[in-house]
Amino acid sequence: MKDELLNFLKQQIPISEELEQIIAENTLFKQFKKGTVLLREGEVSKECYFVLKGCIKRYYMLDGDEKITGFFTEGQVITPASYTDRLPSKFYLSCIEATIASVTDPETEALLYQKYPSLVSLSRELGEKLMVSISNEFDDWVRFNPEERYLLLLKNRPELLQRIPQYQLANYIGIQPQSLSRIRKRLYK
Amino acid sequence: MKDELLNFLKQQIPISEELEQIIAENTLFKQFKKGTVLLREGEVSKECYFVLKGCIKRYYMLDGDEKITGFFTEGQVITPASYTDRLPSKFYLSCIEATIASVTDPETEALLYQKYPSLVSLSRELGEKLMVSISNEFDDWVRFNPEERYLLLLKNRPELLQRIPQYQLANYIGIQPQSLSRIRKRLYK
Numbered sequence: 482m483k484d485e486l487l488n489f490l491k492q493q494i495p496i497s498e499e500l501e502q503i504i505a506e507n508t509l510f511k512q513f514k515k516g517t518v519l520l521r522e523g524e525v526s527k528e529c530y531f532v533l534k535g536c537i538k539r540y541y542m543l544d545g546d547e548k549i550t551g552f553f554t555e556g557q558v559i560t561p562a563s564y565t566d567r568l569p570s571k572f573y574l575s576c577i578e579a580t581i582a583s584v585t586d587p588e589t590e591a592l593l594y595q596k597y598p599s600l601v602s603l604s605r606e607l608g609e610k611l612m613v614s615i616s617n618e619f620d621d622w623v624r625f626n627p628e629e630r631y632l633l634l635l636k637n638r639p640e641l642l643q644r645i646p647q648y649q650l651a652n653y654i655g656i657q658p659q660s661l662s663r664i665r666k667r668l669y670k
Numbered sequence: 671m672k673d674e675l676l677n678f679l680k681q682q683i684p685i686s687e688e689l690e691q692i693i694a695e696n697t698l699f700k701q702f703k704k705g706t707v708l709l710r711e712g713e714v715s716k717e718c719y720f721v722l723k724g725c726i727k728r729y730y731m732l733d734g735d736e737k738i739t740g741f742f743t744e745g746q747v748i749t750p751a752s753y754t755d756r757l758p759s760k761f762y763l764s765c766i767e768a769t770i771a772s773v774t775d776p777e778t779e780a781l782l783y784q785k786y787p788s789l790v791s792l793s794r795e796l797g798e799k800l801m802v803s804i805s806n807e808f809d810d811w812v813r814f815n816p817e818e819r820y821l822l823l824l825k826n827r828p829e830l831l832q833r834i835p836q837y838q839l840a841n842y843i844g845i846q847p848q849s850l851s852r853i854r855k856r857l858y859k
Contacts, residue, residue, distance in 0.1 A: 541813055548813040562802045572809065598787060605794035612801040613751045619808040620761065623844065624730055624737040655812065 482510050485533050486583055489556045494606050503597050509589075513580045520574040526563035528584050532556065535580025536644060541572050549653040552577075552641055558611055578644070627656040628664050635668075671699050674722050675772055678745045683795050692786050698778075702769045709763040715752035717773050721745065724769025725833060730761050738842040741766075741830055747800055767833070816845040817853050824857075 483505045490496055490504070510533070513519065520526050522542060530537065532553050539551040539559070550572070553559050563570035564587065594601050621633055631654055634641060642650065651661040672694045679685055679693070699722070702708065709715050711731060719726065721742050728740040728748070739761070742748050752759035753776065783790050810822055820843055823830060831839065840850040 539809075541809070543813060550809045550812045560798065560801065560805075562806055565798055565802045594791070598790075601787075601791050601794055602783070605790055605797060608794060608797040608801060609749065609754055612749065612797060612804060613754045615801060615804045615808060616749075617751055619804060619811065620728075620730070620739045622808065622811060623739045624732060653812075 482533055482581065482583075483508065486531065489531075489533075490603075490607070492556075493610055494603065496603065497599065500597075500599055500603060503593075503600060507589075507593055508583045509585070511582060511584045513576045513582070515576055515579045517580070518573060518575045520561055520563070520570050520572070522571060522573055523569045524563070525567055526561040526570055527586050529558070529560040529564050530574075530582040530584055531558050533581045533583060535576060535578040535582070537580060537582070538575055538577045538649070539572050540575075547652065549649060552645060552653065554638075554641065554644075558607075560611075577649070627654045627660070630654050631661070631664055632668075671722055671770065671772075672697065675720065678720075678722075679792075679796070681745075682799055683792065685792065686788065689786075689788055689792060692782075692789060696778075696782055697772045698774070700771060700773045702765045702771070704765055704768045706769070707762060707764045709750055709752070709759050709761070711760060711762055712758045713752070714756055715750040715759055716775050718747070718749040718753050719763075719771040719773055720747050722770045722772060724765060724767040724771070726769060726771070727764055727766045727838070728761050729764075736841065738838060741834060741842065743827075743830065743833075747796075749800075766838070816843045816849070819843045820850070820853055821857075 486508060487496070487501055487504060496504075513535070519528070519530070519537065530553070532555055534555060537553045537559060538549055539553070540547045540549045542548075559574065561570055561572075561574065562568070594604070622630065625633060634650075634654075645653075647661060648658045651658040654661065656664075675697060676685070676690055676693060685693075702724070708717070708719070708726065719742070721744055723744060726742045726748060727738055728742070729736045729738045731737075748763065750759055750761075750763065751757070783793070811819065814822060823839075823843075834842075836850060837847045840847040843850065845853075
């Protein structure tokens, strides 16, 4: 697990040997069963996640219906708003596959930054990359229609389309499951 | 200008006197006329912006049509993807009002981080807050329809609705200008 985490990080950013060791010694890994709810609406989040294996779904409950706004898989990070602002979460996080993640809590994070200043710099650079990737995702969403969003997922995250049940994928893209079936049929012809 | 910048920052995060001075001494302010294009599709961005006054629009050109994905006003930050990944930009940035911004380039940023390690920590914390706010904005977009998005802007950024021409606002929200007029009429009744 430690090797996988370090490999993921190294793909993003150069990491010194000193930092490698700090990360290897201080990372807490947790395993979650499929179906585990990591965060509920109204709770204050005490954890952020770096997914090493599996898939975490972010969703809201709107008038009793689930609205999915993200699927986080290998190499992706989830820092809930509530983890940062210490306010009750507006969304849920749950594992839709058996999941292994490196998990950080705010107290440990603060301690590590104090102890290892080079970690602050790493976190800043990773955070900047993450911000840009969320911003790109936002723009993709705003300027494309559901069919174009599906094509974008097919291009950028083909493995996701194999892993996620169709009705959840449709929910995420913003259409009815029947419309997604029609899009898929048309594309595969 | 320096005071305004520091006040904005202090609202976000505690800042030591040492950091205040570093920021005051090292910030470059630029004034841009209304209509200035700061970044074009295909260019590599050499600047990121902290808006102190005015409004910067982010938009894509799709088949000759503009698609707006953001309006950045006082206190907001724009770090173009292209600034971070050094790849050609997919979007445009232009000032739709006379704008004053603090401007940073990658070389100066790297030098300042080297010289003032406490700046790295500030930037990490600000970046985390920014990431969360972009992520919230994304979720708002995905789970709400255009009328709900308009209501959300009315609640969160009422001043924006006064400043932005209606057709640009409609473009941003994702509807025809006539539909926005209808929504507004219905709401103000």
